[in-house]
Structures are given as C-alpha cells and as structure tokens.
Amino acid sequence: MSGNNNYGEGRDRPRRPRFNNNYGESGNRPRFNNDRSQGGYRPRPRTADYDPNAKYSKKKQIEYKEQYVDPNEPIRLNKFLANAGICSRREADEFITAGVVSVNGEVVTELGTKIKRSDVVKFHDEPVSIERKVYVLLNKPKDTVTTSDDPQERRTVMDLVKGACNERIYPVGRLDRNTTGVLLLTNDGDLASKLTHPKFLKKKIYHVHLDKNLTKADMEQIAAGIQLEDGEIHADAISYADEVKKDQVGIEIHSGKNRIVRRIFESLGYKVTKLDRVFFAGLTKKGLRRGDWRYLTEAEVNYLRMGSFE
Structure with a gap:
C-alpha cells in the first residue's frame, strides 16, 4: 500500500478490505467450509437448555496429527x-x-x-509432561478478561472454554476486556510463540464503531501512517464498513502493539465505542455465536503450522 497524500485523487488508493463476516471465504485463502465430511463444522441451534460448554463433548475433540520430533534432539x-x-x-x-x-x-x-x-x-x-495439542477458537464477548486467572474475579475467557478439554490451554495474545471477536486458545507453545512474536506478520481485521463519522482526510492519514508515542503506524487497508454510516470502518493491520486500533483513532480525536476482531491469522468467527467456541479443524491447524498467515 502506498502511503502518499494523493489518496482521494484516485491514485495509490489504499486497498479496500473485503470487509464482512465471511472474510477468508474468497480469494486465495483456504476455504474452511461447513461440510462435516471435510472436517468442517456446523453451529447447532440453541434450545431452552442451551449450554455453550456442554454442546461440545470431549468425544468430539479432534486428534490432530502430531509433527515428528526426534526424541534425542535437545x-x-x-x-x-x-x-x-x-x-x-x-x-x-x-x-x-x-x-x-x-x-x-x-x-x-x-x-x-x-x-x-x-x-x-x-x-x-x-x-x-508434553500433552496432546488442543486448539480452540472462541468468539470472545465483551466484559471478559483475556487471562487465565484474574485477581479481581472478573469473568475470563477461560471460564467460557472450561468444558473444552482436560489439557491446560491459554489465550494466544490479548483482546481488551470490551473488545470482541476471534481469539485462539491452545497449549501449542511453538505456534503461540509464532503468532505473538513481532517478526511474524499476522493479518488482523477489525470492525470499528466510532463516536462520529470518520472523515476521508483522517482515513487517508491512517492509511499513509500516523505517529504514536511508540512509533509510526499505518493500516494495511481501511474502508467504510457501510457507505451510508461512516462511523463504522473496517481496518486491516499487522501490528500487535497494545491497544493499537483504539490508539490510532484516539490520536485523531475519535472514540472507539465498539471493537470487534473478525479475522486473525486466517481464522474467522463465521458461524460462531458470541461467547461460543469450537475446535480448529485439521486443515486450519495445518494452515497455521505452515505459517500461511504470514
């Protein structure tokens, strides 16, 4: 993406992200469909006795193929x-x-x-001892802390996935308490390290709700790059989520800096009223209700292991 100031004159316009909840279902990205025969998933309708933990029994837990490891290698x-x-x-x-x-x-x-x-x-x-690997995708709700243990006894993401497995899993990265959306939890330390280390580029897309309309000039500035207290940052792509309601935008970014999306808009005088991560390293929340979780498919795990998110 070019970061010049000719955006708005038709030249070097920032790429428009394919911004919708089906992101990842088109283009050259892997297509994780809902066909059970291909290892996909299908959300189950809610009933009167609905329990987000109970609907995934441990019998359905996926046994992922383990990568070969030389037992003599330190x-x-x-x-x-x-x-x-x-x-x-x-x-x-x-x-x-x-x-x-x-x-x-x-x-x-x-x-x-x-x-x-x-x-x-x-x-x-x-x-x-080294446990079998478990990969859980959560559609994180608001008012939930991304930590394994909270001294203030607030609701944590671990409370939402407590029925997933006996293994000890932990969240990969963080989402603010009131930020919602895609969150991966696993006990795969190698993968977690890749997904959180700055040198590995992970595409993330957020649906941002603002307290007022975002001007074209400010959108241009975000695309070109703005200076924050910890360095310059720019969006890989940004566009209005709704051409009528211009207080909602989709922003694509690779940076994993703390509160980076909120700080970008705050630096220009906007307040983020709602923030939802709809895409993370090739994973989406399609078909997953807020507060629900599912296991990753074998295809998704292989996709992450290959570093295809880079």
Whole structure:
C-alpha cells in the first residue's frame, strides 16, 4: 500500500478490505467450509437448555496429527514447558528464574538451558509432561478478561472454554476486556510463540464503531501512517464498513502493539465505542455465536503450522 497524500485523487488508493463476516471465504485463502465430511463444522441451534460448554463433548475433540520430533534432539527448557501447556515461553523464563522449575531433581535458574525429552521436569514440584495439542477458537464477548486467572474475579475467557478439554490451554495474545471477536486458545507453545512474536506478520481485521463519522482526510492519514508515542503506524487497508454510516470502518493491520486500533483513532480525536476482531491469522468467527467456541479443524491447524498467515 502506498502511503502518499494523493489518496482521494484516485491514485495509490489504499486497498479496500473485503470487509464482512465471511472474510477468508474468497480469494486465495483456504476455504474452511461447513461440510462435516471435510472436517468442517456446523453451529447447532440453541434450545431452552442451551449450554455453550456442554454442546461440545470431549468425544468430539479432534486428534490432530502430531509433527515428528526426534526424541534425542535437545529442547530448550522454556519451550518444553510451553509445549506442555504450562505457560507461554516468556512466562516460562520468569518461572525458571524464580527457581520453581527443576530437572532431574536439580533446580534450574539459567535461561537457555537445554534438556532431553527423557529428563524428569517438575514445575512447583509437580511432574511435567508434553500433552496432546488442543486448539480452540472462541468468539470472545465483551466484559471478559483475556487471562487465565484474574485477581479481581472478573469473568475470563477461560471460564467460557472450561468444558473444552482436560489439557491446560491459554489465550494466544490479548483482546481488551470490551473488545470482541476471534481469539485462539491452545497449549501449542511453538505456534503461540509464532503468532505473538513481532517478526511474524499476522493479518488482523477489525470492525470499528466510532463516536462520529470518520472523515476521508483522517482515513487517508491512517492509511499513509500516523505517529504514536511508540512509533509510526499505518493500516494495511481501511474502508467504510457501510457507505451510508461512516462511523463504522473496517481496518486491516499487522501490528500487535497494545491497544493499537483504539490508539490510532484516539490520536485523531475519535472514540472507539465498539471493537470487534473478525479475522486473525486466517481464522474467522463465521458461524460462531458470541461467547461460543469450537475446535480448529485439521486443515486450519495445518494452515497455521505452515505459517500461511504470514
């Protein structure tokens, strides 16, 4: 995308994102359809005794094909803990330096330590083993905290997926408390690291509701790039979600900086009244009601493992 000021004169116009809840169903992207024979999913109608956790029994949990791993190949301790579903790699480093991780009976505090997969690893004196991988997609509702444990006892995303599996999964990245939409939870530490590390480009699309109409001039400025307190940022694509109601826009962005979408509009004098993530790294919330979750299909997992989101 060009970032010049000729936008509005017909030249180098920012690409218009295919902004709708079916994003990802057209173009060259993988088509994850609703055909059960191809590993898709179909939402079940709600009934009087509807329970978002109960409708997915563990018998339906998908057994994903595991990638081959050489049992003799050394593995970093933080990666081992992440792959075991204990925490993210970054959190694992904090636990290691805190002295709560031991290997073969010896406390390890040195970062970068490598171990064998046959070593006995303990976390808080409890044995740790690598679990089968689980991938859960949640359509996050508002007034929900993206954390595994909240000291203020507010509702968390973990409360919404507690019936998904016995394995310990955790959210990949964060959505603000009142930001809704696509959120992935998994115990796959390698994939979580890729999806949260700045060097890997993950396309994200948001539906933004503003307190007033967005002017063409400000839209042009967002596309070209604006200066925030932590550096310059620009949208990969931006357009009105509705040609009549110009207080709603679709914005495509790769940056994972904290509150980046809200800060972009706040810097230009707008207030974001509603923010919904409709697309994340190839995943959409199509067919998934707010507050509901589902397992990723095998095709979706392979798509993420191949790094096709880059």
